[in-house]
Amino acid sequence: MLPAEIVAIGSELLTPYHTDTNSLWLTEQLNAVGIEVKLKTIVGDDEARLEEMLRDAWQRSRVIISTGGLGPTEDDITRKVFAKVLDRPLELHPEILAGIQALFEKRGLVMSPNNERQAMILSGATVLPNSKGTAPGILVSDNNRYVVMLPGPPREMKPMFTEHVLPVLAKLSQGVRICRRTLKVVGLGESAVDSLIAPIYRQYQNPTTTILFNMRAEVNIHFTATAATEFEANQLLDELTAKVSAVLGDNLFAWSDEHLEQVVGRLLLEQKATLAVAESCTGGLLAMRLTDTAGSSAYFQEGFITYTAAAKMTTLGVPVEIIAQDGVVSAAVAEAMALGARTRAGTTFGLGITGIAGPTGATAAQPVGTVFVGLATPTKTIHRALQLPGDRDRIRWLAATAALDLLRRRGLNELL
Numbered sequence: 001m002l003p004a005e006i007v008a009i010g011s012e013l014l015t016p017y018h019t020d021t022n023s024l025w026l027t028e029q030l031n032a033v034g035i036e037v038k039l040k041t042i043v044g045d046d047e048a049r050l051e052e053m054l055r056d057a058w059q060r061s062r063v064i065i066s067t068g069g070l071g072p073t074e075d076d077i078t079r080k081v082f083a084k085v086l087d088r089p090l091e092l093h094p095e096i097l098a099g100i101q102a103l104f105e106k107r108g109l110v111m112s113p114n115n116e117r118q119a120m121i122l123s124g125a126t127v128l129p130n131s132k133g134t135a136p137g138i139l140v141s142d143n144n145r146y147v148v149m150l151p152g153p154p155r156e157m158k159p160m161f162t163e164h165v166l167p168v169l170a171k172l173s174q175g176v177r178i179c180r181r182t183l184k185v186v187g188l189g190e191s192a193v194d195s196l197i198a199p200i201y202r203q204y205q206n207p208t209t210t211i212l213f214n215m216r217a218e219v220n221i222h223f224t225a226t227a228a229t230e231f232e233a234n235q236l237l238d239e240l241t242a243k244v245s246a247v248l249g250d251n252l253f254a255w256s257d258e259h260l261e262q263v264v265g266r267l268l269l270e271q272k273a274t275l276a277v278a279e280s281c282t283g284g285l286l287a288m289r290l291t292d293t294a295g296s297s298a299y300f301q302e303g304f305i306t307y308t309a310a311a312k313m314t315t316l317g318v319p320v321e322i323i324a325q326d327g328v329v330s331a332a333v334a335e336a337m338a339l340g341a342r343t344r345a346g347t348t349f350g351l352g353i354t355g356i357a358g359p360t361g362a363t364a365a366q367p368v369g370t371v372f373v374g375l376a377t378p379t380k381t382i383h384r385a386l387q388l389p390g391d392r393d394r395i396r397w398l399a400a401t402a403a404l405d406l407l408r409r410r411g412l413n414e415l416l
């Protein structure tokens, strides 16, 4: 794959308040035509640092793409510094200046002289028209090496890249295509997943594999395939996906970017089944996740947030004897909550969650993270006992995930 590097220019990108999102979008675009981003740099509006950085980049990379610093103000140094490093003087393009002037007149404004800067272009370079703003982009091609300067604002940068740069770069990479696929696992940790599937993916140089744990408590397996055509790349992905899926079995819940609650929602819809949930320590998080999907009223009927023992009894009909005997955080109560939700709402399934999210409320027998999730189906009522790690937020999130997963594995997948 043809290597490239991206330079994001702008002091604001070095503060905690602005993120360089341009390079993410550009990487996606470049990958799709077989160009690999080997390096990304963020440089402030600092001439000396930018010059150093660009001299190195010019040594090592055949394709350099920068964003930012093309505006009319004193801190917009991109043109000047690139001109110095590439040793190409800046030349005034009267037609660009006339265009900028016309734009100002159209808006009823007087152009300030500093806008002239935007009409200064490196000698021998191609001017990239800006359909959304004043600053044109610049493309320099030199002995099969390419330097592209794009404006910072994403709404100007994106159309300019798509219209004027991508077609040029796509030819360079000789039709290489990169395709990606994501598989998602729940109920197994990152290392457990890796030890199961490493013997398979290690046999492949292409696709390449990365395994990432995310804040949603999913393990995501990413495959990246490179081939001459999209069809061939997908064939490679299909082969590896099939082998890995066989090993992971029911632990795999998605072969796409779908979240667990979306998968559960889709299965409920397909089976024309409905769901009600009863939550204690998650305080409505499970209902929120389920209703994040538009149209979820087709399967999600009702949520009960029963935070006290009394609420569990009066709202869900959890028997007082169970609470007295097993305690409010118990398998029996989780099951009774699931059953109560199912019965009161008249749904196919009911889920119940009770636990200790902390940091207070723990006892010697029940540490923080003790959680029980219950599931009531048309034929059975079951539970799962969990000891969850992390702080209050994480425990609540993991508890909701465990409930969704119990429904997926033991309700939806078994009912079929």
Ligand code: AMP
Pocket: 008, 009, 010, 012, 013, 019, 020, 021, 022, 023, 067, 068, 069, 070, 071, 076, 151, 152, 153, 154
């Ligand atoms: P500039 O072309 O340097 O005048 O950039 C103008 C504006 O574009 C900045 O204030 C940012 O809002 C935005 N911008 C610049 N660089 C980036 C970047 N790498 N990612 C996202 N936005 C950017």
Ligand code: MG
Pocket: 009, 010, 011, 045, 068, 069, 070, 075, 076, 152
């Ligand atoms: Mg800037």
